[in-house]
Amino acid sequence: MAEPRPAIKFLNFPSVIFPLLLLFLRASGATASDMLITGGNITDGETLVSAGGSFTLGFFSPTGVPTKRYLGIWYTASADADAACWVANLDNPLGKASGVLVLSSTGGLRLLDGGSGQTVWSSNMTGASASSVAKLLPSGNLVVQEQNNSSAAVMWQSFDHPSNTMIAGMKFGKNLRTGGDWSLTSWRAQNDPATGAYRRVMDTNGLPDIFTWQGDVKKYRAGPWNGLWFSGIPDMDSNYRLFSVQMVEDSDEIAYDLNAIAGNPFTRFVLDEAGAVKLFMFMTSGWTNFTWIPADDCDEYAKCGAFSVCNAAPTPQCNCLQGFSPVFPSQWAQSDTSGGCRRDEPLRCGNGTAADQFKLVNGVKLPDTHNATVNMNATLEQCGAMCLANCSCVAYAAADIRGGDHVSGCVMWTGDIVDVKYVNPGQDLYVRLTKSRSATKRGTWQQSCFQLWQLYLYSRPLPSTLFGYASFRAKRRNKDIVEKAILGSSRAPNDLGDENVDLPFVNFGDIAAATNNFSEDNMLGQGGFGKVYKGTLGQNIKVAIKRLGQGSGQGVEEFRNEAILIAKLQHRNLVRLLGCCIHGDEKLLIYEYLPNKSLDSIIFDATNKYLLDWPTRFKIIKGIARGLLYLHQDSRLTIIHRDLKPSNILLDEDMSPKISDFGMARIFGGNQQEANTNRVVGTYGYMSPEYAMDGAFSLKSDTYGFGVIILEIISGLKISLTHYNGFPNLLAYAWNLWTDGKTMDLVDSCLSKSSTRTEALRCIQIGLLCVQDNPNSRPLMSSVVTMLENETTPLLAPKQPMYFSYWGAQGAGENTSCSLNNMSLSSVLEGR
Numbered sequence: 001m002a003e004p005r006p007a008i009k010f011l012n013f014p015s016v017i018f019p020l021l022l023l024f025l026r027a028s029g030a031t032a033s034d035m036l037i038t039g040g041n042i043t044d045g046e047t048l049v050s051a052g053g054s055f056t057l058g059f060f061s062p063t064g065v066p067t068k069r070y071l072g073i074w075y076t077a078s079a080d081a082d083a084a085c086w087v088a089n090l091d092n093p094l095g096k097a098s099g100v101l102v103l104s105s106t107g108g109l110r111l112l113d114g115g116s117g118q119t120v121w122s123s124n125m126t127g128a129s130a131s132s133v134a135k136l137l138p139s140g141n142l143v144v145q146e147q148n149n150s151s152a153a154v155m156w157q158s159f160d161h162p163s164n165t166m167i168a169g170m171k172f173g174k175n176l177r178t179g180g181d182w183s184l185t186s187w188r189a190q191n192d193p194a195t196g197a198y199r200r201v202m203d204t205n206g207l208p209d210i211f212t213w214q215g216d217v218k219k220y221r222a223g224p225w226n227g228l229w230f231s232g233i234p235d236m237d238s239n240y241r242l243f244s245v246q247m248v249e250d251s252d253e254i255a256y257d258l259n260a261i262a263g264n265p266f267t268r269f270v271l272d273e274a275g276a277v278k279l280f281m282f283m284t285s286g287w288t289n290f291t292w293i294p295a296d297d298c299d300e301y302a303k304c305g306a307f308s309v310c311n312a313a314p315t316p317q318c319n320c321l322q323g324f325s326p327v328f329p330s331q332w333a334q335s336d337t338s339g340g341c342r343r344d345e346p347l348r349c350g351n352g353t354a355a356d357q358f359k360l361v362n363g364v365k366l367p368d369t370h371n372a373t374v375n376m377n378a379t380l381e382q383c384g385a386m387c388l389a390n391c392s393c394v395a396y397a398a399a400d401i402r403g404g405d406h407v408s409g410c411v412m413w414t415g416d417i418v419d420v421k422y423v424n425p426g427q428d429l430y431v432r433l434t435k436s437r438s439a440t441k442r443g444t445w446q447q448s449c450f451q452l453w454q455l456y457l458y459s460r461p462l463p464s465t466l467f468g469y470a471s472f473r474a475k476r477r478n479k480d481i482v483e484k485a486i487l488g489s490s491r492a493p494n495d496l497g498d499e500n501v502d503l504p505f506v507n508f509g510d511i512a513a514a515t516n517n518f519s520e521d522n523m524l525g526q527g528g529f530g531k532v533y534k535g536t537l538g539q540n541i542k543v544a545i546k547r548l549g550q551g552s553g554q555g556v557e558e559f560r561n562e563a564i565l566i567a568k569l570q571h572r573n574l575v576r577l578l579g580c581c582i583h584g585d586e587k588l589l590i591y592e593y594l595p596n597k598s599l600d601s602i603i604f605d606a607t608n609k610y611l612l613d614w615p616t617r618f619k620i621i622k623g624i625a626r627g628l629l630y631l632h633q634d635s636r637l638t639i640i641h642r643d644l645k646p647s648n649i650l651l652d653e654d655m656s657p658k659i660s661d662f663g664m665a666r667i668f669g670g671n672q673q674e675a676n677t678n679r680v681v682g683t684y685g686y687m688s689p690e691y692a693m694d695g696a697f698s699l700k701s702d703t704y705g706f707g708v709i710i711l712e713i714i715s716g717l718k719i720s721l722t723h724y725n726g727f728p729n730l731l732a733y734a735w736n737l738w739t740d741g742k743t744m745d746l747v748d749s750c751l752s753k754s755s756t757r758t759e760a761l762r763c764i765q766i767g768l769l770c771v772q773d774n775p776n777s778r779p780l781m782s783s784v785v786t787m788l789e790n791e792t793t794p795l796l797a798p799k800q801p802m803y804f805s806y807w808g809a810q811g812a813g814e815n816t817s818c819s820l821n822n823m824s825l826s827s828v829l830e831g832r
């Protein structure tokens, strides 16, 4: 290995010259060394630069404190003096630019005050020798190792001694070999690295969990590690797309590794001076930051005291668990909830028929497990039995949820249950109660679905918890908050907060009875969001019942959309929602039953297709267009369906079409023209290019889907087929027939007798206009309806749909739907 080049010498630059210095470094093309050899030193003004240049080690002064000098490592591209990822002499700043970092064969790394010769910081390591080197690795880790021996043990590394910052490559947790921690300690202020008030540490009593401590007081808690994430940070999954996280639990350590994902911006987590964890991303414009923890007020440790649960939306709210009441009711009523809750009735403790039961509280961040018993061998059922058999056990939950339904291991609580919060997706917690307290209490069930939904938002789970607290119902909420909660802050305001939705609530028992306990025989279809059953309610009213996915969090969004949105819409070309039901985890929607199933079960079926003559098909096309027009502009709202396809078009006994499945619909505000989503949902083939590619959706995305449906209705060919007389897909095929003047060849041969040439040609032309690549070229549904209904309306010539036509048939196969969330997107109302 070449003799390390001497570090470039600069005079003592104050930190304000950082940017200049960095510019100079780059402009001059000079490269600093990445290592310090034994006997060498680095003085203030000199730097080490990691191979590749990402990180720099050197001396700096925090913003506004030019008199204090620190040795640190920072991301080279950043000119921010407060953005150091690691600092050596945190509590011992040098008074002037006289610092010297030396590597000695006896003491390892030492930072000396060049003036007095005093040591202000030392790596305090053993094992250094004359052939040791300190090297700044491309990850930003400064390691001391034997030179020329990559298999030699690391004697010391900066990643083992984090300051307030965590970056990719670092560990967080317990080092069982040394007994030390990989933890974070806050700075005293943004520009003062001295030891601050907060520490973020992993606790490995019980299940691994992360606490932010303010002195000896717990401030925030991440929640027990459940095999996939820390229970209270389910968005770790998505936030950590910036990183990948790997938990290691062996005899050496219980810690997680934070690994970078290629292509992401450089990101650092900082435990800031107020105890929050902030995420800083380096973008072209500099650092962008946001607060990651706390996510909301419910993150405040034990905010609601014992045996309670905190609900963050729409405003933080504490509720006692079912079977518990506030210890100090009057304080509780005044929002001083720290006293927590106590049991209404003492446990019977395995006393014959009076034995206790468990009440499922779902969708939560699990309680503090510091004093809990963990048994990784037991199944959840065994756990329940063990807990029941032990008088001091008050609750249990799965310890590892990686197995999905077959969770393994469990955790059992004996003392208080503290710091529970609703999260999504959350976990199931089984709380021990006496039989009488665990029975579901029934209130008056005369609420409409909409009211129920509001309550649902404030107090999950439903209805057991909810109806235990009559006071809840008494509280009237601010309409704006309700709207926000329902629509999410990103969505446009509209009048959905209006409480006059009259959607009957149907008793779960009645639904179970109507569907023969959800028997297979009653099933009409199945989709990603649940199953659809046929049933008969009341006086022989035939209904279709959609049972949204069970389990915490599942189908909530779809339920929200359908129950609140569709209840407001009434049009003969939209399927009618008749009622709904919320029962514990169950979310059910009740629709009118349409005997003739869905469009795809007819037009694509070799025998059924003969049942649909041209006049009927034309009627269907016009009906869908009117239904869409209503959604887009004639209702009080502007609604984009986003998942139009033949399986979502149902047919009534007169073969009138009804658009169904609004689980993905979006509401637009008054002047909103376009929106963006990074969760592209829909079905491949019916998604417009701009939506499929960029997530941009507008009214014209629905126009596109409608165009595809017209072409399918006329041709009887599926967009997802792969052979079209040599063309890659239906659009290319249709376009070629159109340009060759053979448009009529597209018409399904089973229609030859009944088709009216001019009508069919107009429809094909309208279809082609609707599938044009440029959304601005596609007509609005109002024009489409006019074009369809008034045959003298002149039609424009369509432009060639390039994008999907020649994109190849790959990916267009059967059942290919595009979703970033692994949701299957097929309709749930289609017939079998």
Ligand SMILES: *[C@@H]1O[C@H](CO)[C@@H](O)[C@H](O)[C@H]1NC(C)=O
Pocket (backbone or CB within 6 Å): 001, 002, 003, 131, 147, 148
């Ligand atoms: C390390 O290797 C380089 C060449 O690869 C050599 O010049 C140098 O002397 C070696 N140093 C030690 C301490 O062995």
Ligand SMILES: *[C@@H]1O[C@H](CO)[C@@H](O)[C@H](O)[C@H]1NC(C)=O
Pocket (backbone or CB within 6 Å): 040, 041, 042, 100, 102, 112, 114
């Ligand atoms: C740092 O190294 C220089 C030679 O590069 C040497 O003259 C100086 O004495 C060293 N300083 C310390 C404190 O070791």
Ligand SMILES: *[C@@H]1O[C@H](CO)[C@@H](O)[C@H](O)[C@H]1NC(C)=O
Pocket (backbone or CB within 6 Å): 124
């Ligand atoms: C250095 O390490 C030893 C044990 O490894 C420890 O006892 C001592 O307190 C440390 N000194 C400093 C200054 O950190």
Ligand SMILES: *[C@@H]1O[C@H](CO)[C@@H](O)[C@H](O)[C@H]1NC(C)=O
Pocket (backbone or CB within 6 Å): 149, 150, 151, 152, 153
């Ligand atoms: C490199 O380090 C390993 C582990 O410490 C040691 O076993 C080996 O002898 C060393 N090799 C050389 C060439 O020093």
Ligand SMILES: *[C@@H]1O[C@H](CO)[C@@H](O)[C@H](O)[C@H]1NC(C)=O
Pocket (backbone or CB within 6 Å): 190, 287, 288, 289, 290
């Ligand atoms: C975080 O970003 C905000 C603006 O978004 C800025 O005002 C603030 O200073 C930043 N915080 C830090 C610590 O850089």
Ligand SMILES: *[C@@H]1O[C@H](CO)[C@@H](O)[C@H](O)[C@H]1NC(C)=O
Pocket (backbone or CB within 6 Å): 348, 349, 351, 354
């Ligand atoms: C068991 O239940 C009976 C009747 O409910 C009661 O008299 C008895 O005290 C209970 N025993 C215990 C240990 O709770």
Ligand SMILES: *[C@@H]1O[C@H](CO)[C@@H](O)[C@H](O)[C@H]1NC(C)=O
Pocket (backbone or CB within 6 Å): 368, 369, 370, 371, 415, 416, 418
């Ligand atoms: C654990 O037990 C100790 C001692 O009884 C108690 O002080 C502490 O609050 C308990 N912690 C939790 C989270 O229950």
Ligand SMILES: *[C@@H]1O[C@H](CO)[C@@H](O)[C@H](O)[C@H]1NC(C)=O
Pocket (backbone or CB within 6 Å): 375, 376, 377
């Ligand atoms: C769990 O099972 C493993 C293997 O079956 C066994 O070695 C271990 O001792 C068990 N642990 C407990 C706590 O029962």
Ligand SMILES: *[C@@H]1O[C@H](CO)[C@@H](O)[C@H](O)[C@H]1NC(C)=O
Pocket (backbone or CB within 6 Å): 373, 390, 391, 392, 393, 414
């Ligand atoms: C009940 O659970 C506690 C806490 O896990 C434990 O200390 C105690 O031994 C258990 N009692 C029985 C009878 O298993």
Ligand SMILES: *[C@@H]1O[C@H](CO)[C@@H](O)[C@H](O)[C@H]1NC(C)=O
Pocket (backbone or CB within 6 Å): 512, 513, 516, 517
């Ligand atoms: C439905 O299930 C319940 C409880 O499992 C049972 O009592 C009832 O008889 C069942 N009804 C039908 C129609 O199968």
Ligand SMILES: *[C@@H]1O[C@H](CO)[C@@H](O)[C@H](O)[C@H]1NC(C)=O
Pocket (backbone or CB within 6 Å): 595, 596, 611, 652, 653, 654, 655
């Ligand atoms: C549509 O439903 C009606 C009434 O159930 C039935 O008479 C008719 O045959 C059905 N048509 C088709 C095409 O299934």
Ligand SMILES: *[C@@H]1O[C@H](CO)[C@@H](O)[C@H](O)[C@H]1NC(C)=O
Pocket (backbone or CB within 6 Å): 790, 791, 792, 793, 794
């Ligand atoms: C049909 O369209 C033509 C040309 O745009 C227009 O003159 C006529 O009034 C329309 N007819 C109806 C019934 O709207």
